[in-house]
Amino acid sequence: MKTLVIAAHPNLGESKVNKAWMQRLQEEEDVTVHDLYAHYPNFKIDVEKEQQLLLEHDRIIFQFPFYWYSSPALLKEWQDAVLTYGFAYGSEGNKLHGKELMLAISTGGPAEVYQAGGYNHYSISELTRPFQATANLCGMHFLPSFLLQGMMTLTEEKLQESKEALVAYITNPNLRTVR
Numbered sequence: 001m002k003t004l005v006i007a008a009h010p011n012l013g014e015s016k017v018n019k020a021w022m023q024r025l026q027e028e029e030d031v032t033v034h035d036l037y038a039h040y041p042n043f044k045i046d047v048e049k050e051q052q053l054l055l056e057h058d059r060i061i062f063q064f065p066f067y068w069y070s071s072p073a074l075l076k077e078w079q080d081a082v083l084t085y086g087f088a089y090g091s092e093g094n095k096l097h098g099k100e101l102m103l104a105i106s107t108g109g110p111a112e113v114y115q116a117g118g119y120n121h122y123s124i125s126e127l128t129r130p131f132q133a134t135a136n137l138c139g140m141h142f143l144p145s146f147l148l149q150g151m152m153t154l155t156e157e158k159l160q161e162s163k164e165a166l167v168a169y170i171t172n173p174n175l176r177t178v179r
Contacts (some may be wrong), residue, residue: 001171002059012038021163061076064105081148106151143177
């Protein structure tokens with residue numbers, strides 16, 4: 001299985017988690033790490049190149065820090081530009097059918113703030129529902145997200161553990177689709 005990690009972090013140089021994750025994932029043989037902000041700092045996306053990358057991989061991972069209850073702006077722009085009618089959806093838009101989509105997300109707040117009754121009132125699953133709807137529209141299988149929450153109190157030991165856990169998780173061929 002070939003995996004494409006589409007990483008979107010607007011300040012990667014200042015990132016603790018996403019930078020560490022990307023560096024670790026680059027060591028994996030069947031994982032391609034694609035840094036959107038490095039490739040498209042001006043937000044001018046090469047749609048054909050991006051669509052070709054999608055065609056070459058079986059599992060697609062959107063890796064990003066959770067910003068304002070969603071992804072950073074460039075990942076949204078990427079979706080708008082790349083997941084086009086006739087390619088990703090529509091009567092003849094079946095190019096992504098059967099592929100897998102997963103999210104790898106880091107949050108500043110701890111897990112307990114993302115639940116009913118918590119500070120943010122909603123779970124990560126509820127807040128990421130648009131990504132699941134996108135997968136459904138594109139005929140993709142939406143897999144359970146990989147989450148690392150509580151960046152404000154993350155120890156170096158937990159960061160190291162998360163890198164290995166991420167690799168094990170996204171390369172696991174037995175993950176089951178979220179329904």
